[in-house]
Amino acid sequence: MTIKQFGPTKLDAALIPVIARQWGTPIYLHDxxxxxxxxxxxxxxxxxxxxxxxxxxxxxxxxxxxxxxxxxxxxxxxxxxxxxxxxxxxxxxxxxxxxxxxxxxxxxxxxxxxxxxxxxxxxxxxxxxxxxxxxxxxxxxxxxxxxxxxxxxxxxxxxxxxxxxxxxxxxxxxxxxxxxxxxxxxxxxxxxxxxxxxxxxxxxxxxxxxxxxxxxxxxxxxxxxxxxxxxxxxxxxxxxxxxxxxxxxxxxxxxxxxxxxxxxxxxxxxxxxxxxxxxxxANSGHIITRIIDKKLTNELNFLIVDGGMELLTRPLLYGSEHPVSIVRQDGTLLSSEYDQAPAQGLKSFGIVGRCCESGDSVRLDNDGNIVPVLIAEPEIGDYVVIGGTGAYSESMSPENYNSHRKPGAVMKTKSGELVQIRKKQVREQLTQNELDVTL
Missing domain, CATH: 3.20.20.10 (Alanine racemase)
Structure with missing residues (x-):
């Protein structure tokens, strides 16, 4: 029996801005x-x-x-x-x-x-x-x-x-x-x-x-x-x-x-x-993030996205690699690392999140240094989509680090419908179990 792949092998780029507009980013997507x-x-x-x-x-x-x-x-x-x-x-x-x-x-x-x-x-x-x-x-x-x-x-x-x-x-x-x-x-x-x-x-x-x-x-x-x-x-x-x-x-x-x-x-x-x-x-899942800033330095070009190690800690914890796709705001697929398309005209970017940690990146070497990813150069507001994240991502994420709220999740059903399966945390949930103690 041959499994029908969905995940890193086949990304429906047109869905990405639809999901982002309706539920915001960052967000988990499952199939x-x-x-x-x-x-x-x-x-x-x-x-x-x-x-x-x-x-x-x-x-x-x-x-x-x-x-x-x-x-x-x-x-x-x-x-x-x-x-x-x-x-x-x-x-x-x-x-x-x-x-x-x-x-x-x-x-x-x-x-x-x-x-x-x-x-x-x-x-x-x-x-x-x-x-x-x-x-x-x-x-x-x-x-x-x-x-x-x-x-x-x-x-x-x-x-x-x-x-x-x-x-x-x-x-x-x-x-x-x-x-x-x-x-x-x-x-x-x-x-x-x-x-x-x-x-x-x-x-x-x-x-x-x-x-x-x-x-x-x-x-x-x-x-x-x-x-x-x-x-x-x-x-x-x-x-x-x-x-x-x-x-x-x-x-x-x-x-x-x-x-x-x-x-x-x-x-x-x-x-x-x-x-x-x-x-x-594992390959049923993607994390959809939005590019919120770009920094070009003498040593490395950076894309800052609105979700990193607090959504996906496997690169920092295990040195794991996840395929990266770049999607325009109109749903056009610019580049996909998984199927290596296109192969020309790519540029190196370190893709990092918002956490105050040097290891908050989608790709790290054995020493914990950021490894640049070859992608088509995007603009601020475009999407970085990280594949292979259906397992040990949201269930293992160090949620609420830097007081970031755990994002929501969406599932694409067999009929192609998009259904929200978990809401994003609201800010009040960050402190709901804390007690007002007078010392």
Missing amino acids: QEYIENSCEQLLNMPNAFGLHVRYAMKANSDRTVLRVVTGKGLDLDCSSLDEAARAHAAGIPFSRMMLTTQEVPGGDERAELEAMIKAGLKYNVCSMLQFNLIADFAKANRIDLSMRVHPGAAGGGESATRDTGSEYSCFGVHLNDVPKVKAMADEKGLRFTQVHVHIGSGGDPEKWRQNIDRELGFVKTYFPDATTVSFGGGLKVARMPGEKQADIASLGAYAKQRIEEFKAETGRELQMEIEPGTFVV
């Missing part, structure tokens, strides 16, 4: 059709004895996005108790969620967690302490558990900050501690019916294959009750020209082969689970 096509591609991934796909909602937790994704048949992986509560407020039942978190809830949050589990939420044990605290409750309520295992080997993230399986990562029960936790579970008559490993985001597909082999090995050794094996997410997405996207058909075929071999060796059929986030939504 329903792209998201649904991504979901369908994942659901058609080759598998041996069944496939369960969860969406890692930390990638984009907007309620409309969650409803689109779950409407296509994906369930959710939640990284916090608040994410689970947020998804439930969007109308999604707890029975369609798994909680994989570093948190150790106590007090009222502990009571909330127990209520969620009783309502069907799958609890993914990520530490020995988490197990000890949940064990008696799980036994009393006859609840089967999942375990996230730290594989004790090199991870597979695209960068050190996205590597969740290396010796510098603390996620999951370390493989050395699995026998201890398993022995405690056996004493209480508890079962781990699912095993989960996530080694990182956007890394080498070969590492993903190695993780399959490694995980099936310790499932065979330590988890006789497991019926589901989750290989995590982290499927590479091509945001920029020249980047190679993960071949999920090939990865699925490899997982299928290894799970079939597992059955031949053990007689056990395992359902495969994956939990992508980026793959589902």
